[in-house]
Amino acid sequence: MPLIGALLVWLLAAPALAFPPAAMGLTPYDDAELIEGFVDTVFGAETGDLRAENRTVKKFVGPVRLYVSTPAPGDAYADRVYNFAADLSRVVDNLSIVRTSSKARADMIVYLTTRRRYASTIRDQVWHGVDTAFLERNTCSAVLSSRRSGIERAKIFLVVDEGFLRFWHCVVEELAQSLGPANDSPRLPDSIFNDHSSVNTLLVFDWFILNMLYDPRIRPGMTEDEVVPLLPKVIADARARLPDVLRPLMDGYQENVATHSVR
Numbered sequence: 001m002p003l004i005g006a007l008l009v010w011l012l013a014a015p016a017l018a019f020p021p022a023a024m025g026l027t028p029y030d031d032a033e034l035i036e037g038f039v040d041t042v043f044g045a046e047t048g049d050l051r052a053e054n055r056t057v058k059k060f061v062g063p064v065r066l067y068v069s070t071p072a073p074g075d076a077y078a079d080r081v082y083n084f085a086a087d088l089s090r091v092v093d094n095l096s097i098v099r100t101s102s103k104a105r106a107d108m109i110v111y112l113t114t115r116r117r118y119a120s121t122i123r124d125q126v127w128h129g130v131d132t133a134f135l136e137r138n139t140c141s142a143v144l145s146s147r148r149s150g151i152e153r154a155k156i157f158l159v160v161d162e163g164f165l166r167f168w169h170c171v172v173e174e175l176a177q178s179l180g181p182a183n184d185s186p187r188l189p190d191s192i193f194n195d196h197s198s199v200n201t202l203l204v205f206d207w208f209i210l211n212m213l214y215d216p217r218i219r220p221g222m223t224e225d226e227v228v229p230l231l232p233k234v235i236a237d238a239r240a241r242l243p244d245v246l247r248p249l250m251d252g253y254q255e256n257v258a259t260h261s262v263r
Helices: 031-042 076-091 115-125 164-178 204-213 224-261
Strands: 007-014 064-069 097-099 108-113 140-147 150-159
Touching: 031 204, 031 224, 064 076, 076 097, 076 108, 076 164, 076 204, 076 224, 108 115, 108 164, 115 150, 140 164, 150 164, 204 224
Parallel strands: 064 097, 064 108, 108 150
Antiparallel strands: 007 140, 140 150
């Protein structure tokens, strides 16, 4: 992982995959499964850089100001991004993503682009000194700048001219990973944080991971050894809250993906 001063830069990407609609059942998971998933996604790295100084909690602290850069003002795909961000704010306790009209003040910037301009947009927008080859060769991607005090900025690159399902998968995965669970793992079959699964939206497992991460007991810069003993109580609180907020949201995702699948 390249370093800029004390700043860690994390590269995230999704490969080209087929995206059939995923099962939406509210499947229960035991604590061990959730803890394993948390460790895999939060303390891993897609680039394979697992040095000890990189294996710490990464998350935003305070409201996350979101800006979507699009070639067409009012673009319907930009609305999809803002709507999904609103869902994240509603379901993930202690997370607030707010829309901003100022790109300069944004903590998270989403660039909507065509496939032809994808690589050049990445090269133009990513910080100087970052090797962008990993980002450019993937279907969609994101890059984070983070200190031990928290994530400072995320830049996300999404292609809008290759169909809705591919775009939607990228919206969900890249926004979710840009919040902190930056790694994909083949050990998570019921998760979008798995490049080998057919999951195309956040499932129950993923919502647990995000709620665990944004619990105030889990602080930026904490190590795995510091976090794991806290997780059983964090999970218990998430179990008490999530069922009431998840079912209507996930039913809506099922309808949304099914509608666009038949076009």
